[in-house]
Amino acid sequence: MKAWEKYLETHRDEALADMVAFLRIPSISSPRENTADVQAAAEWTAARMRRAGIEHVQVMATGGHPAVYGDWLHAGGKPTVLIYGHFDVQPADPLELWTSPPFEPEVRDGRVYARGAGDDKGNMLIPILVAEAFLKTGGELPINLKFIFEGQEEIGSPEFVGFIAEQKALLAADLAISADGSQLAEDQPILLVGFKGLIPLQIDVYGARSDLHSGVYGGAIANPIHALVRILDSMRSPDGKVTVDGFYDDVVDLTEEDRRQISDVPFDEAHYLADLGVDAAFGEPGYTTMERAWARPTLELNGIWGGFQGEGVKTVLPKEAHAKITCRLVANQEPHRIYHLIAEHVARVAPAGVRVQTTQLPGYAYPYLMPVDHPGNRVVGSVLTDLYGNSPFYVRMGGSVGPLMSFLRELGIYTVTLAFALEDERHHAPDEFLRLARFEKGKLAFGRVWEKISDEGL
Amino acid sequence: MKAWEKYLETHRDEALADMVAFLRIPSISSPRENTADVQAAAEWTAARMRRAGIEHVQVMATGGHPAVYGDWLHAGGKPTVLIYGHFDVQPADPLELWTSPPFEPEVRDGRVYARGAGDDKGNMLIPILVAEAFLKTGGELPINLKFIFEGQEEIGSPEFVGFIAEQKALLAADLAISADGSQLAEDQPILLVGFKGLIPLQIDVYGARSDLHSGVYGGAIANPIHALVRILDSMRSPDGKVTVDGFYDDVVDLTEEDRRQISDVPFDEAHYLADLGVDAAFGEPGYTTMERAWARPTLELNGIWGGFQGEGVKTVLPKEAHAKITCRLVANQEPHRIYHLIAEHVARVAPAGVRVQTTQLPGYAYPYLMPVDHPGNRVVGSVLTDLYGNSPFYVRMGGSVGPLMSFLRELGIYTVTLAFALEDERHHAPDEFLRLARFEKGKLAFGRVWEKISDEGL
Numbered sequence: 001m002k003a004w005e006k007y008l009e010t011h012r013d014e015a016l017a018d019m020v021a022f023l024r025i026p027s028i029s030s031p032r033e034n035t036a037d038v039q040a041a042a043e044w045t046a047a048r049m050r051r052a053g054i055e056h057v058q059v060m061a062t063g064g065h066p067a068v069y070g071d072w073l074h075a076g077g078k079p080t081v082l083i084y085g086h087f088d089v090q091p092a093d094p095l096e097l098w099t100s101p102p103f104e105p106e107v108r109d110g111r112v113y114a115r116g117a118g119d120d121k122g123n124m125l126i127p128i129l130v131a132e133a134f135l136k137t138g139g140e141l142p143i144n145l146k147f148i149f150e151g152q153e154e155i156g157s158p159e160f161v162g163f164i165a166e167q168k169a170l171l172a173a174d175l176a177i178s179a180d181g182s183q184l185a186e187d188q189p190i191l192l193v194g195f196k197g198l199i200p201l202q203i204d205v206y207g208a209r210s211d212l213h214s215g216v217y218g219g220a221i222a223n224p225i226h227a228l229v230r231i232l233d234s235m236r237s238p239d240g241k242v243t244v245d246g247f248y249d250d251v252v253d254l255t256e257e258d259r260r261q262i263s264d265v266p267f268d269e270a271h272y273l274a275d276l277g278v279d280a281a282f283g284e285p286g287y288t289t290m291e292r293a294w295a296r297p298t299l300e301l302n303g304i305w306g307g308f309q310g311e312g313v314k315t316v317l318p319k320e321a322h323a324k325i326t327c328r329l330v331a332n333q334e335p336h337r338i339y340h341l342i343a344e345h346v347a348r349v350a351p352a353g354v355r356v357q358t359t360q361l362p363g364y365a366y367p368y369l370m371p372v373d374h375p376g377n378r379v380v381g382s383v384l385t386d387l388y389g390n391s392p393f394y395v396r397m398g399g400s401v402g403p404l405m406s407f408l409r410e411l412g413i414y415t416v417t418l419a420f421a422l423e424d425e426r427h428h429a430p431d432e433f434l435r436l437a438r439f440e441k442g443k444l445a446f447g448r449v450w451e452k453i454s455d456e457g458l
Numbered sequence: 459m460k461a462w463e464k465y466l467e468t469h470r471d472e473a474l475a476d477m478v479a480f481l482r483i484p485s486i487s488s489p490r491e492n493t494a495d496v497q498a499a500a501e502w503t504a505a506r507m508r509r510a511g512i513e514h515v516q517v518m519a520t521g522g523h524p525a526v527y528g529d530w531l532h533a534g535g536k537p538t539v540l541i542y543g544h545f546d547v548q549p550a551d552p553l554e555l556w557t558s559p560p561f562e563p564e565v566r567d568g569r570v571y572a573r574g575a576g577d578d579k580g581n582m583l584i585p586i587l588v589a590e591a592f593l594k595t596g597g598e599l600p601i602n603l604k605f606i607f608e609g610q611e612e613i614g615s616p617e618f619v620g621f622i623a624e625q626k627a628l629l630a631a632d633l634a635i636s637a638d639g640s641q642l643a644e645d646q647p648i649l650l651v652g653f654k655g656l657i658p659l660q661i662d663v664y665g666a667r668s669d670l671h672s673g674v675y676g677g678a679i680a681n682p683i684h685a686l687v688r689i690l691d692s693m694r695s696p697d698g699k700v701t702v703d704g705f706y707d708d709v710v711d712l713t714e715e716d717r718r719q720i721s722d723v724p725f726d727e728a729h730y731l732a733d734l735g736v737d738a739a740f741g742e743p744g745y746t747t748m749e750r751a752w753a754r755p756t757l758e759l760n761g762i763w764g765g766f767q768g769e770g771v772k773t774v775l776p777k778e779a780h781a782k783i784t785c786r787l788v789a790n791q792e793p794h795r796i797y798h799l800i801a802e803h804v805a806r807v808a809p810a811g812v813r814v815q816t817t818q819l820p821g822y823a824y825p826y827l828m829p830v831d832h833p834g835n836r837v838v839g840s841v842l843t844d845l846y847g848n849s850p851f852y853v854r855m856g857g858s859v860g861p862l863m864s865f866l867r868e869l870g871i872y873t874v875t876l877a878f879a880l881e882d883e884r885h886h887a888p889d890e891f892l893r894l895a896r897f898e899k900g901k902l903a904f905g906r907v908w909e910k911i912s913d914e915g916l
Contacts, residue, residue, distance in 0.1 A: 030770040200771040209735030213886040215857030219756035220747050222740035233691035277667030282680035282811035289678050298677035303765035312488040313658040353740035399673030428671040
């Protein structure tokens, strides 16, 4: 066992205590009331990095939630790798569905339960802990490292994307490694070669200037909820295909090779559906469930509200109704073009008697595709094969990690994802958790990847 | 000026103070947390009736919110009239749209602003005040009176309807007068000869067992909001006609005479729309705006909710979505049959991959139609003509007052509505108000109607 590995093993309990402290900070990036908590998570990250021996650590303004930078650049002649992760988390509601409170981490059955456990605090802590292990034992890292952690991934990194563009020199590197993602199973690693893009928007429908008695005015004037329902229903066919004109125009169709690669990945649909508690899959005809999840664009309603939501009956004709939508995009869809197509569609189908407004919400991401044979994939794939006993599948993901596209566009580097959450760990949902065994495996993986890059180059 | 009129004039300020005290009680019948307030409003009503000299006053259990009964039955040989009203009110949300808080009544420009000012506390207080004026001045009433006030009108009188059936002897009378309703304009009385019936229901759509990441699962499984939107959109055509099979089967079509009677009522559509703040009317083709509002059945969404409603973006595929609907019915639609038609429709159109449940909510009402030439209409019409200087129009209303149908079915008596709110007074909406001049006119009207019934019989 190498010195850095031994260090990690003897400091295992401290590392868990660190993660628990980190998870206690309710750094929800979406609502404004948690701004100070996101800041606190940034400060916590910076302090932990300094304690690890990482240099030039600073909390940096982005215009929105801050980012945290640090580096260690004394491995002359070796490649430089940019480590990425995020310390913000999703909202925790509905709170009543959590077994233990989302920001009071609890360890049960070898798992840490808390909002952000797997997405992404547990994962992003790993490279900091591993850097510390190298620095505290051998006094140096095997390669040059830059760390950039952000606080607005869960809202689509609206200002962080611009921050990357402005900090090209600071962030320059040969490869990025993202500590945000997941593996397929406890014994099956993956290499992520595709993420979906993202475009979020809101539709607001306004009727009369105040809520009205549904008996007196019902049938006489338009009801904003009915108008909204009509607009939304017009966006997808009954079988789940998006019916917004032009939506699929720029989609790169899946090749037979792509489809074979996806179908090679073991997938037990019956188990998948049973685990979710649904009777049937649902979506765009002509594609398998995993093709739809990984490689086809989607339009999903994230929220809808209007009128009376309480117990019992309120005979009201409400003055307004609202819906939130996010589209997940695939290469080569352009987020802003998709937004405009939807806004035009909404304007075209909006019924008479209401005022309808479509608004782009903060946070968008370009779709991302990486060559399967990239050197980063080769190095990381080799380490993962050793650690897991199985060679990784090359897969795409339905989620969006906007900064990866910016690293490519602004810094000219691809990103390999090296993260250890699993897909069943309830990210974005109540009872999110991270398996501690994955956390330990992640530490070994990061250290060995750095060593291998040092030995073999990129 | 008669003694009772003089009494009302000299006690005008006290009457207003009484109304304000009554309006301070947040007797919202819909949510459970206000149960004690509805009870308090019942106790307040009973105390005020006793103070007026009304006899046998008692707060009576109904199984739900209580009712308040009282009588004065010493006018030998004279008709007996049953006075009806309700002391419960609609919920007051959204609170932020009120100029002054809904349960802190404020008098501005000759109007009392508060939830329940016109619907129905101000109106139902009038016959109590007038009875007091007769009893404190002459020691007797011109006719026999029974008073029955209920606490669940705004939720459709679910237990009160059964209470009427059980209390046939107690409530037996020759005519009912309802103090719940409104007049057409400050100088234009109406006689209500039709109310719509009501059937409320809720649709719940369930998907996966927890909220999910919309990137990971979007496109792969059904989204309950999309499923709900599809179900709801299938219930009405784009132009507002209800498309549930059989919905219109039992509707008595409007005759040419009915349509002429409706079109005789002055109606300035441009002013009506401008007042509501909308550009156009909307609804079932082939009917005028007032025909739709007064005499055609409707299906209106009162509320919808599901997923994320906060600020910003949450990329969630929610586990459930919900909607509340009320249908307004016209003769001879049967509420339970309409509920079953809708439930069958929902089950038929429900998409794959979700579980859908339709539930009838408490409170239903049969549609009500009264002969235009009924003696009650003759007496009340004559008094209103004297007081307003214009003879009343015979009109129908879109609202539902379920007990009127029960008075007819269980007690064998029709109900004349004698109430003094106006339709622009924001019932069920923020900034509900009642014009104090109407309150004064209402007192005169009630006293004179009782005298006229005493003089002329029924």
